[in-house]
Amino acid sequence: MPRITDARRAERRAQILDAARSCFQERGLHLTTMDDIIRASGLSAGAVYGYFASKEALILAAIAGGLEGIGALVAPILARRPPPAPAELAGALTAAIDRASAGGADIRRIAVLGWAEAQRDPGVRAAMAPAYAGFLAALTSVAAVWRDAGLLAPGTAPADAARVVLALCLGHVAQVAVLGEAAPGALESGLAGLLRPAGPS
Numbered sequence: 001m002p003r004i005t006d007a008r009r010a011e012r013r014a015q016i017l018d019a020a021r022s023c024f025q026e027r028g029l030h031l032t033t034m035d036d037i038i039r040a041s042g043l044s045a046g047a048v049y050g051y052f053a054s055k056e057a058l059i060l061a062a063i064a065g066g067l068e069g070i071g072a073l074v075a076p077i078l079a080r081r082p083p084p085a086p087a088e089l090a091g092a093l094t095a096a097i098d099r100a101s102a103g104g105a106d107i108r109r110i111a112v113l114g115w116a117e118a119q120r121d122p123g124v125r126a127a128m129a130p131a132y133a134g135f136l137a138a139l140t141s142v143a144a145v146w147r148d149a150g151l152l153a154p155g156t157a158p159a160d161a162a163r164v165v166l167a168l169c170l171g172h173v174a175q176v177a178v179l180g181e182a183a184p185g186a187l188e189s190g191l192a193g194l195l196r197p198a199g200p201s
Contacts, residue, residue, distance in 0.1 A: 009051075012047065013051050015041055015043065016037070016041050016043065016047075016048055017062055017065060018041075020041075020059075020062050021066075021105035022040055022105055023040050024105075024113060025106060025109050025110065028113065029117055032055070034048070034055050060124060060127050063117070063124065063127065064127055064128075064131075066100070066107040066110045066111060067128065067131040070096075070100045070107060071131060071134070071135070073100055074096050074135070075138075077089070078139065078142060081145070082149065086146065086151065086161070086165065086195060087188050087191040087192035087195060089142065090165055090168050090169070090188060090191050091185060091189075092188075093165070094182075094188075108177060109177060112174065135166060135169075136162055136163065136166050139161075139162035139166055140158050142162070143158035144158040146158070146161065168187065168191065
């Protein structure tokens, strides 16, 4: 029997993960079974178990892959120097998050499922934490530039400003999951309005 190439192995692994994400999105993490994923993948049970020993392993891989995908989309935005102003940055980040998908699955929905699973499973929480910590660290670096440019109120710690932007991004994902798609640019416009000093009454 010919040896499977590394490229083919990567394709099969991605095929299984895409099937898992599709099932998780449709049925949720706990109602989805390995049989569901096997059927959706179009592969044999032996092939699927050869890559992922359990549904729990697939959950971790699906969540981790989604976070990596979002990280790749937001990294160039966070690396800009000088960075966008706060409202513009929040708008650019949420727009990038809205573009995140994997194999047809909406990564935002997978993220919400991951948040819920992280409350139950310490392993999932531990797997997710580094990605969010890295995002927060990058935002803190951006906020330090804002501070030096006079864009933060005096005495505001960059880490505190970074947490606000992170909360906006996570809140956007939760809002889309519950209320549906937000109007493009709504978060940027709303935040710009909140940050603008009020005129005379």
